[in-house]
Amino acid sequence: MNWIYPVTIVLYSFSVLGYFIDFLQHNRKVNRLAFWLLSIVWVLQTSFFIIRALELNRVPLMTPFEGLFFYAWLVVTLSLVINWFFRVDFLVFFANVIGFSMMAFSLFTPDGDIPQSLTVLLASELLVIHISIILLSYAAFTLSFACQIMYVLQHQMLKRKAWGQRLFRFGGLTTLDTLSYRAVIIGWPLLFIGLILGFVWASTQATYIPLLDSKVISSVLVLGIYGVYLYMRVVKFTRGYNMALLGIAGFLVLLINYFLSGQYSNFHLWY
Known part of the structure; x- marks a missing residue:
């Protein structure tokens, strides 16, 4: 499980960067790539959450790290749903700037045992x-x-x-x-x-x-x-x-x- 979290952070950063490039240059190919990277991020986040829950034998929401991670997962989930139904191009980008900030901040929050x-x-x-x-x-x-x-x-x-x-x-x-x-x-x-x-x-x-x-x-x-x-x-x-x-x-x-x-x-x- 140790590799999932850093890989997720890296892919998430590339996804947000892709959306930023699309915002500046109107590059649809980069936009599609960013979307698929974000989808992979969602899969990795979900896997990390499930594996952590099984390892700890509890719902992983109790520490500051877990709270921020779950917050970021919710933002990714909702932004993907919004993108699918409403097609507001830049909404996914602006929402996931916040989501990525939360997940990046979680790197510096306590993750020890309760x-x-x-x-x-x-x-x-x-x-x-x-x-x-x-x-x-x-x-x-x-x-x-x-x-x-x-x-x-x-x-x-x-x-x-x-x-x-x-x-x-x-x-x-x-x-x-x-x-x-x-x-x-x-x-x-x-x-x-x-x-x-x-x-x-x-x-x-x-x-x-x-x-x-x-x-x-x-x-x-x-x-x-x-x-x-x-x-x-x-x-x-x-x-x-x-x-x-x-x-x-x-x-x-x-x-x-x-x-x-x-x-x-x-x-x-x-x-």
Whole structure:
């Protein structure tokens, strides 16, 4: 199994590089090569995940390394599905810049054995479901973020009247706005359910609910920002550039929640 992870990283980097070259040069052959490399990456990621689960005799989601790896796997999976059904050329590229960053960052995160004092505490199906749902919501928000970045870039290109082949390969503004909204409408309830399950697990396993924990507070803040996004979209019928900026702000807070708040959390000591 030791060779699978580095090979996956290398192939993933070549795939993202291929999509970047296609973004700059409109090279369809490179685009197809990047897609097939990404497909191979997905197979290797899935194999790594299954083999690790069999070796450890548990679902590999408990360490920071495993969380980032699963996050990247979800992004690859969803971007391949989106590419198959919607054919928005650059969406796979922008989404997998985030996915590759997560997987590359996992190289520098702890991957040791779970401390014995936490083994019993973490041995809970409810905790696995909690983490899985939270990461699923993050993947949905990542796809929404990719659409919003593309929306902003295309909006700026249209303002500058930068007509060209690249502009048309972004997909229409309406398409990007709709995909972004659909991703948020999937991610928001998943994050909400994940938080509730976390509270339930904490009340049964840790005997208290960490309402003032930094990671909990920042997660509620993410829910609030995306809640405002949904309110403006559904109730006020707001569309366009400012909504894309609001979604981007929500994702940046999500990244802070994922990477920083855990460092100052008294409850999320391990993950």
